[in-house]
Amino acid sequence: MLARKIKLVADMATKRPKGWRSLLWNSTMAQLRRPGPLMAPVHVSIEPTNACNARCSVCETGKGDMARKTGFLDEHLYKDFINKNGSDISVLLYYFMGEPFMHRSSYDMIRFARDKGIYVETCTNGDFVDPEGVIFSDINKISFQIGGMDQETHGRYRARTRFDKAIANLEELVRIKKKYPASNVEIEVGFIVMRHNEHQVGDFLEWAKRIGIDRANVIDPGVRNMLEAHAYLPKDRKYWFYDEEAFERGILKPKKLPDNECVWIWNSIQLNWDGTAVPCCRDPNGKFPLGNVFEKGLKAVFNGEEATAFRRQILTAQGDVSICKLCSGYGLPELQRAKPTGFVIERHSVNENVIPSHEEAIADAQNTILRDRSGVQ
Numbered sequence: 508m509l510a511r512k513i514k515l516v517a518d519m520a521t522k523r524p525k526g527w528r529s530l531l532w533n534s535t536m537a538q539l540r541r542p543g544p545l546m547a548p549v550h551v552s553i554e555p556t557n558a559c560n561a562r563c564s565v566c567e568t569g570k571g572d573m574a575r576k577t578g579f580l581d582e583h584l585y586k587d588f589i590n591k592n593g594s595d596i597s598v599l600l601y602y603f604m605g606e607p608f609m610h611r612s613s614y615d616m617i618r619f620a621r622d623k624g625i626y627v628e629t630c631t632n633g634d635f636v637d638p639e640g641v642i643f644s645d646i647n648k649i650s651f652q653i654g655g656m657d658q659e660t661h662g663r664y665r666a667r668t669r670f671d672k673a674i675a676n677l678e679e680l681v682r683i684k685k686k687y688p689a690s691n692v693e694i695e696v697g698f699i700v701m702r703h704n705e706h707q708v709g710d711f712l713e714w715a716k717r718i719g720i721d722r723a724n725v726i727d728p729g730v731r732n733m734l735e736a737h738a739y740l741p742k743d744r745k746y747w748f749y750d751e752e753a754f755e756r757g758i759l760k761p762k763k764l765p766d767n768e769c770v771w772i773w774n775s776i777q778l779n780w781d782g783t784a785v786p787c788c789r790d791p792n793g794k795f796p797l798g799n800v801f802e803k804g805l806k807a808v809f810n811g812e813e814a815t816a817f818r819r820q821i822l823t824a825q826g827d828v829s830i831c832k833l834c835s836g837y838g839l840p841e842l843q844r845a846k847p848t849g850f851v852i853e854r855h856s857v858n859e860n861v862i863p864s865h866e867e868a869i870a871d872a873q874n875t876i877l878r879d880r881s882g883v884q
């Protein structure tokens with residue numbers, strides 16, 4: 508741990524990647540146990556939409572349990588935000604509680620951030636991915652997240668998605684990436700291990716190697732309560748992020764809980780589609796709103812009363828913060844060097860007709876919430 512910190516500081520002092528001053532200052536403030544003032548966050552996550560075609564039953568969006576309004580990021584507000592803050596941001600995580608490629612302007616919005624020298628990555632269920640659009644966007648990393656090796660196991664958790672579509676889009680992306688050697692995209696596939704698919708992990712790793720992706724990731728499953736734990740946690744406990752002994756006593760908690768600290772939120776911020784900031788991705792329902800960055804500006808929100816008070820509570824009474832109870836913290840965000848976009852391609856093939864319109868997607872989300880609240884299947 509100490510060796511990693513020393514290497515990090517040495518790397519920053521010699522290589523000086525974008526954001527190094529902020530990371531050094533903000534992390535020092537965390538170490539000194541001061542809630543602020545902070546320099547800009549180096550790591551920003553932004554939500555293109557909280558609508559989704561899928562119905563994953565542990566996800567607030569998928570199970571119709573989202574307390575926030577469903578909507579889509581406004582492209583103009585986004586571009587203005589990137590214009591104002593792009594020079595401070597090292598990494599942009601382009602997803603949160605929805606399917607990023609249900610936003611019709613995603614490829615352009617990603618490209619816009621890439622043109623400002625920001626490293627961009629995203630995660631997707633794969634159904635609506637347009638492979639040529641991905642190459643055009645010059646995104647640095649895209650992770651297709653699957654729930655099994657066939658429709659039966661995949662669709663059990665990734666309900667309402669099409670295994671064959673996601674795989675076809677992924678394989679096409681691997682194929683056309685070869686045509687663009689200057690493309691920066693790293694292609695990952697993640698496999699969320701659950702009770703019903705744990706027997707397929709070996710097949711997954713073999714397949715991932717065969718199709719020539721850059722990285723395969725076996726993902727420990729997250730659950731929100733004991734009921735979900737019993738339904739989804741794999742039998743093989745090597746995939747468990749949770750404390751086994753506490754589990755036997757009927758308590759769900761991670762193996763390690765942070766102890767009045769979280770250096771992650773001294774360096775990063777999470778933005779909902781409407782610009783409202785929350786501390787981190789563990790707050791999908793916006794329980795801890797910190798202010799709207801489109802209205803007040805990123806630095807003002809990051810150093811605002813709400814954010815400072817939240818960090819103060821982390822330092823003094825983290826045990827009382829509801830969203831921290833199932834989290835081990837995320838450590839220090841990594842600064843990434845983003846190679847400039849080194850090529851030009853025209854994008855011809857995005858077929859917007861296959862993506863629901865924003866209005867249809869919002870109505871669909873609304874129907875799921877109403878159905879779930881009335882108990883009708």
Ligand SMILES: C[S@@+](CC[C@H](N)C(=O)[O-])C[C@H]1O[C@@H](n2cnc3c(N)ncnc32)[C@H](O)[C@@H]1O
Nearest residue numbers: 565602603604605606630631632652727728729
């Ligand atoms: C809410 S999703 C949004 C992005 C996109 N819709 C997707 O699912 O990839 C964010 C991340 O949560 C992951 N995820 C969803 N349910 C999960 C679970 N039960 N355990 C672990 N990761 C999960 C997804 O695979 C994805 O990496």
Ligand code: SF4
Nearest residue numbers: 559561563566569605
């Ligand atoms: S695909 Fe992603 S956003 Fe959609 S329901 Fe599943 S986890 Fe949630």
Ligand code: SF4
Nearest residue numbers: 769787789830831834
């Ligand atoms: S939920 Fe996790 S990442 Fe968020 S503030 Fe708590 S410990 Fe930090």
